Amino acid sequence: xxxxxxxxxxxxxxxxxxxxxxxxxxxxxxxxxxxxxxxxxxxxxxxxxxxxxxxxxxxxxxxxxxxxxxxxxxxxxxxxxxxxxxxxxxxxxxxxxxxxxxxxxxxxxxxxxxxxxxxxxxxxxxxxxxxxxxxxxxxxxxxxxxxxxxxxxxxxxxxxxxxxxxxxxxxxxxxxxxxxxxxxxxxxxxxxxxxxxxxxxxxxxxxxxxxxxxxxxxxxxxxxxxxxxxxxxxxxxxxxxxxxxxxxxxxxxxxxxxxxxxxxxxxxxxxxxxxxxxxxxxxxxxxxxxxxxxxxxxxxxxxxxxxxxxxxxxxxxxxxxxxxxxxxxxxxxxxxxxxxxxxxxxxxxxxxxxxxxxx
Amino acid sequence: xxxxxxxxxxxxxxxxxxxxxxxxxxxxxxxxxxxxxxxxxxxxxxxxxxxxxxxxxxxxxxxxxxxxxxxxxxxxxxxxxxxxxxxxxxxxxxxxxxxxxxxxxxxxxxxxxxxxxxxxxxxxxxxxxxxxxxxxxxxxxxxxxxxxxxxxxxxxxxxxxxxxxxxxxxxxxxxxxxxxxxxxxxxxxxxxxxxxxxxxxxxxxxxxxxxxxxxxxxxxxxxxxxxxxxxxxxxxxxxxxxxxxxxxxxxxxxxxxxxxxxxxxxxxxxxxxxxxxxxxxxxxxxxxxxxxxxxxxxxxxxxxxxxxxxxxxxxxxxxxxxxxxxxxxxxxxxxxxxxxxxxxxxxxxxxxxxxxxxxxxxxxxxxxxxxxxxxxxxxxxxxxxxxxxxxxxxxxxxxxxxxxxxxxxxxxxxxxx
Numbered sequence: 001x002x003x004x005x006x007x008x009x010x011x012x013x014x015x016x017x018x019x020x021x022x023x024x025x026x027x028x029x030x031x032x033x034x035x036x037x038x039x040x041x042x043x044x045x046x047x048x049x050x051x052x053x054x055x056x057x058x059x060x061x062x063x064x065x066x067x068x069x070x071x072x073x074x075x076x077x078x079x080x081x082x083x084x085x086x087x088x089x090x091x092x093x094x095x096x097x098x099x100x101x102x103x104x105x106x107x108x109x110x111x112x113x114x115x116x117x118x119x120x121x122x123x124x125x126x127x128x129x130x131x132x133x134x135x136x137x138x139x140x141x142x143x144x145x146x147x148x149x150x151x152x153x154x155x156x157x158x159x160x161x162x163x164x165x166x167x168x169x170x171x172x173x174x175x176x177x178x179x180x181x182x183x184x185x186x187x188x189x190x191x192x193x194x195x196x197x198x199x200x201x202x203x204x205x206x207x208x209x210x211x212x213x214x215x216x217x218x219x220x221x222x223x224x225x226x227x228x229x230x231x232x233x234x235x236x237x238x239x240x241x242x243x244x245x246x247x248x249x250x251x252x253x254x255x256x257x258x259x260x261x262x263x264x265x266x267x268x269x270x271x272x273x274x275x276x277x278x279x280x281x282x283x284x285x286x287x288x289x290x291x292x293x294x295x296x297x298x299x300x301x302x303x304x305x306x307x308x309x310x311x312x313x314x315x316x317x318x319x320x321x322x323x324x325x326x327x328x329x330x331x332x333x334x335x336x337x338x339x340x341x342x343x344x345x346x347x348x349x350x351x352x353x354x355x356x357x358x359x
Numbered sequence: 360x361x362x363x364x365x366x367x368x369x370x371x372x373x374x375x376x377x378x379x380x381x382x383x384x385x386x387x388x389x390x391x392x393x394x395x396x397x398x399x400x401x402x403x404x405x406x407x408x409x410x411x412x413x414x415x416x417x418x419x420x421x422x423x424x425x426x427x428x429x430x431x432x433x434x435x436x437x438x439x440x441x442x443x444x445x446x447x448x449x450x451x452x453x454x455x456x457x458x459x460x461x462x463x464x465x466x467x468x469x470x471x472x473x474x475x476x477x478x479x480x481x482x483x484x485x486x487x488x489x490x491x492x493x494x495x496x497x498x499x500x501x502x503x504x505x506x507x508x509x510x511x512x513x514x515x516x517x518x519x520x521x522x523x524x525x526x527x528x529x530x531x532x533x534x535x536x537x538x539x540x541x542x543x544x545x546x547x548x549x550x551x552x553x554x555x556x557x558x559x560x561x562x563x564x565x566x567x568x569x570x571x572x573x574x575x576x577x578x579x580x581x582x583x584x585x586x587x588x589x590x591x592x593x594x595x596x597x598x599x600x601x602x603x604x605x606x607x608x609x610x611x612x613x614x615x616x617x618x619x620x621x622x623x624x625x626x627x628x629x630x631x632x633x634x635x636x637x638x639x640x641x642x643x644x645x646x647x648x649x650x651x652x653x654x655x656x657x658x659x660x661x662x663x664x665x666x667x668x669x670x671x672x673x674x675x676x677x678x679x680x681x682x683x684x685x686x687x688x689x690x691x692x693x694x695x696x697x698x699x700x701x702x703x704x705x706x707x708x709x710x711x712x713x714x715x716x717x718x719x720x721x722x723x724x725x726x727x728x729x730x731x732x733x734x735x736x737x738x739x740x741x742x743x744x745x746x747x748x749x750x751x752x753x754x755x756x757x758x759x760x761x762x763x764x765x766x767x768x769x770x771x772x773x774x775x776x
Contacts, residue, residue, distance in 0.1 A: 055675055075678040076687070088676035092694045101690070102680035153681065 002066065005031035005189055006052065006157065011061035013047050013213075021047050023213040025061070029191065031156075034183050036192045036200040039210030040236070048210075049159050049193050054078050066156065076105075081150030081158040081188075085165055087142045089134040095121070095145050096130035102153040120152040123182060140171045147179065151188065160192045164199065176202050197237050201225065209233050225283075230270060231359040234281035241287070241325050243280040244358065247271055254350055260321040265296050265350035270357045277358040282348060284326045289315075289338070291347025298347040301325065303340055313338060319346060409754070416748035419524040422469050425462065426453045430520040438517060441510050447497040450516075451488065458485055472742075474515035480504040514538055527748035532556075552732070552749075559728040562646055562718075563711035569651040570658040570707045571700065577655075578662035578699070583671065596659050604653065608720045611649040615640040615721065641723025649717045654710055658703040665699030701768045709757050729753060 006029035013022035022044040029035050037045035050056040052063060054075030062069050070078055090098050099120055103113040121127050124144035134142055143163060150158050160179075164172045180203045183190050194200055200207050201221040209216045209224065209232075217224060217233045228234035235242070245259035247268075255268040257278055266280050291298050301319030312328050315338060319325040327346065329338060338344070367375040423430060428449035436442045457463040463485055470477035480503065487503045501508040518536070529535050529542060533550040537543050544550065577596065581589050599607060614620045622636045631637060639645055669692065677687030715730040722728070729749060736746040 053675075053679055055678075074684075075675070076681050076683050078679075079681070080679060082676065082679040084672045084676055086670060086672060088670060088672040090673060090676070090691055101677070101682070105681045105683075105686055149680065 002031040004028045004064065005033075005066055006191065007064040008048070009062050009064065011048075011051065011058045011063060013044070013051060013056065014059045020059075020213055022051075022058075025213075025215065027208060027215060027218065029189065031189055032187045034180070034190045034192065034203060034205045036194060036204040036207045037210055038194060038197060038200040038207050038236075041195060043210040044213040045193050045195075045208075045210040046161060049161055049191060052157075052191065053080055053082055053159055079153075079155050079157075081153070081155035083143075083146045083150045083158070083160040083163040085162045087134075087146040087163075089142055089145055089149070091134055093134075094130065095126070095132050095134065095137070098134065098145060099130075099149050099152045102149065106153060108153075116152050116154075120148040123151070123186075124148045124178070139167055140175065143167060143175060144178075147182065151182070151186070155188070157189045157191065160190065162194050163192075164194075164196075172199070173202075179203065201237075209236060211236070227269075228281065228354065228356070231279045231281065231356045234354065234356060239284050239326060241282045241284060241322070243282075243320060243322055245278060245280065247274055247276045247278055247355070250274060255355055257355060262299070262320060264299070264320070264353065266353040266355040267351050269354045271355050278355045279358050280353050280355050282353045284328045286352040287325075287327055287346050287348040289327065289329060289344050289346055291345060295347035296350045297353065298345060300343055300345045303338060303342050303344060306338055306340055317344070317346065409751075412747040412750055415744050416527050416751055417523045417525065418744060419519065419526075420522045422466065422519040423522045425457055425466050425469075426450065426516070426519075428453050429516065433517050433520065436517070438514055439510075441497075441508070442513055444495070444497045446513075447500050451491065451496045451500065454484065454488060458488070470516065470519065473519055474512060476506055477512070477515075480506050480512075511538065527745045528752065530745060531749045531752050552729075555727070555729045555732055558643075559712055559730075562643065562650070562726075562728060563708050563714075566647060566650045566654060566711045567658075567704050567707040569647065570654050571704060573651070574655055574658035574662055574703065575696075575700075578659050578666050581659070581663045582666035582669070593663075596656055599653065600656055604716055605720075607653060608649055608717045611645070611652070611717075612640060612721055615645055615648065640721050641726065643722075643726045645721035645723065646718045646726035646728075649721050650711060650714060653717060654707045657706045657710060661702035661706065662696065662699040665696050665702075669695050697768070701764065705761070705764055708760065712757060712760075713753060 006027075008025045008027040011022055011025040012020055014020050025044075025048065027048075037048060039045045047056060051058050052065075054070070054073065058071060062071055064070065065078065065080075090101065093101070096117060099117045100113055103116060108116070117130070118127070121130060124147055126141060126144050126148065129137070129141065129145075134145065137145065146163065147160075150160075163179075164175050167175060176199055179190075183203075192200075192203065201224075204221055206218060206220055207224050208218045211232050216236075217229050219227075224233065225238055228237060231242070234240050243257070243259045243264070245257040245264075247255050248258045248263060249256040250268055250271070250273060253268070255266050255271065256263045257266050257280060259280075264280070266278075271278050288295070299320055301317040303315055304318050304323055305316035307314040307316075310331070312330050315327040315329055316323070317325045317327060325346075369375055369378045371378075429446065432446040432449035433442065436446055454463065454466075457466055463481060467478045467481035470481070484500065484503050484507070487499075491499050506512050526536060531552055533545050533552045534542055535545060577592070581592055581596070583589075584592065612619075616622070617636045617638060617640075619640075621639065622631070625631045626633050626636065639648070673691050673695070674687050677691040678684065682690065712728075713730050714728060715734060718726055718728045719731050719734070722731070730753070733746045733749045733753070736742045736749070
């Protein structure tokens with residue numbers, strides 16, 4: 001497998017010559033991988049996708065596809081499949097004609113094309129819809145047609161630009177699995193753009209978190225969630241409790257951080273020495289009420305708010321001067337004494353408290 | 360399924376359908392009352408004048424009413440030999456009455472339309488008839504002028520007996536009913552209307568074509584440029600709308616005349632010699648140029664409104680699927696603009712086919728259209744029935760085009776904005 005199937009090499013992009021939308025982007029994508037570009041709007045992820053597709057040109061740097069520089073190749077010669085945000089199905093053509101379009105322009109004989117179209121339609125379980133017009137299909141079906149059309153000419157690479165953005169929640173989830181399964185079964189390389197983190201976590205092999213025109217972290221979904229390398233990623237992915245403080249000691253893979261009037265133990269990730277400002281990130285599910293004595297951070301706080309969620313209860317606690325500290329408490333009989341205004345003890349392991357950049 | 364639906368009753372036991380109709384009747388009445396003023400306005404200003412035009416174009420009662428006794432007497436006449444004394448007597452009596460009412464001039468005009476030569480002999484008859492003696496009117500009338508003894512003139516009078524006629528329509532097609540009641544074309548050197556009809560169609564067609572060729576890129580630019588620039592361009596497109604048609608046409612006269620700006624420019628560039636300046640006005644060229652410019656917005660706006668709705672991602676999709684820009688345009692973009700093209704072309708063509716002011720001012724002799732001929736008959740010859748007939752022919756031509764368009768493209772496939 002080609003480790004550098006897609007390679008962004010020091011790519012810059014600016015639209016107005018004043019600000020950079022993409023800054024010095026360095027990104028390698030392996031063949032057969034499902035990589036998601038995740039980030040808030042305006043973070044440059046869609047621009048990257050458009051540069052890869054050929055609708056935008058890099059201001060500086062080069063993009064390689066399978067070892068070939070592609071900046072000077074027009075979009076229609078790149079052979080990249082693309083699924084657009086609003087599907088971009090041709091409204092005046094039937095589903096069959098939509099799928100036949102890429103085959104026809106490649107002058108593939110009709111019987112061979114028909115086979116490919118049948119295969120693509122069965123892949124998205126839309127057999128028998130070939131003669132419908134896109135307007136006669138539901139949103140989910142249109143989406144499947146768009147996916148089938150992007151795959152029907154056997155491209156090496158498929159780009160998806162927020163393809164599920166317009167669907168309702170249930171449909172979106174089932175489509176996520178469907179796209180994931182298609183990817184697994186045909187082994188095509190997929191670059192997927194979304195701002196929905198749960199979508200990214202569900203589908204991807206690797207996720208590139210974009211912010212401010214830069215890739216903040218490129219890693220597998222679990223690593224991204226468990227081991228964010230900076231405060232932006234920690235806050236963007238999942239829920240996060242933070243403490244801002246100053247490092248007072250660092251030794252033996254642990255650090256002491258001074259917060260309010262106390263010190264807590266944390267895992268030093270991006271800090272080098274004493275006196276540095278830092279922000280500690282702790283996932284809500286890693287902090288426990290009624291902690292065991294083995295935990296090396298135990299503090300007490302006051303319950304400010306209790307929100308019932310059925311299977312769990314979200315508890316907002318004022319802890320060490322942070323009154324936005326969130327806990328997720330499983331709904332079990334042992335935890336029935338959570339009442340507003342009560343003081344409780346909360347504990348966590350210092351490994352889970354990641355001391356990151358102060359941002 | 361339907362039988363089940365019919366059984367549904369409201370809680371009062373009234374069938375649901377009846378109840379629904381009752382509930383909606385009030386709204387329907389309200390809606391009708393809201394549109395009633397407009398409906399009335401349309402009937403008064405549109406349906407009524409057109410109906411009146413239709414009546415006028417076939418109406419031929421004037422002569423029928425002026426010579427009632429004559430036509431009654433003529434019923435028995437076989438129309439081959441000169442009529443009997445009875446007819447002459449009836450004609451004399453009718454004629455005396457007309458002279459008393461001073462309406463004989465109108466009669467002479469009307470009869471002259473049917474056959475040349477009536478004007479002078481009616482004038483002469485009026486003078487002489489004052490001294491007619493009672494009895495033997497045939498001899499006396501025939502003595503006034505030798506044409507009165509010619510059976511062709513009496514046949515011509517008889518042809519005017521019916522109250523309704525199609526002769527104005529035939530005249531509009533350069534045809535007429537001859538003495539034997541056959542429909543024949545007029546001699547070739549007098550076929551002006553056919554030339555005008557063909558020229559009108561030709562000019563309307565080419566003006567529409569030029570408008571389309573120019574408007575398509577403009578509309579595309581309008582639809583794709585960033586708001587900042589497209590607004591400015593839109594104002595440029597609309598600016599002519601805010602200027603009087605007459606002013607615009609007059610400015611084309613200034614530009615196109617032989618000593619005008621365009622010619623000066625060509626001479627300045629050395630493209631044409633100063634003493635051989637091309638004539639760009641008072642011919643078809645002038646009509647083409649001015650009408651294309653004036654009708655351009657009517658093509659741009661429907662195209663723009665359709666192009667605005669075409670998502671740019673469709674062209675991108677076409678390209679990313681492997682279509683060259685030309686293929687993507689031709690297979691994806693162009694078919695989606697057809698509703699706008701249809702609307703724009705229909706609008707331009709229909710406006711062009713009835714255009715009046717511009718061809719009248721810059722068209723000269725070879726660039727005038729059928730509408731100028733209609734205006735000529737309205738204002739100069741005062742033959743309103745002929746003008747009405749031609750107006751209706753123009754209207755039916757437009758309706759025919761509309762029908763053909765509906766058959767070819769489908770009228771619901773049109774988008775004006």
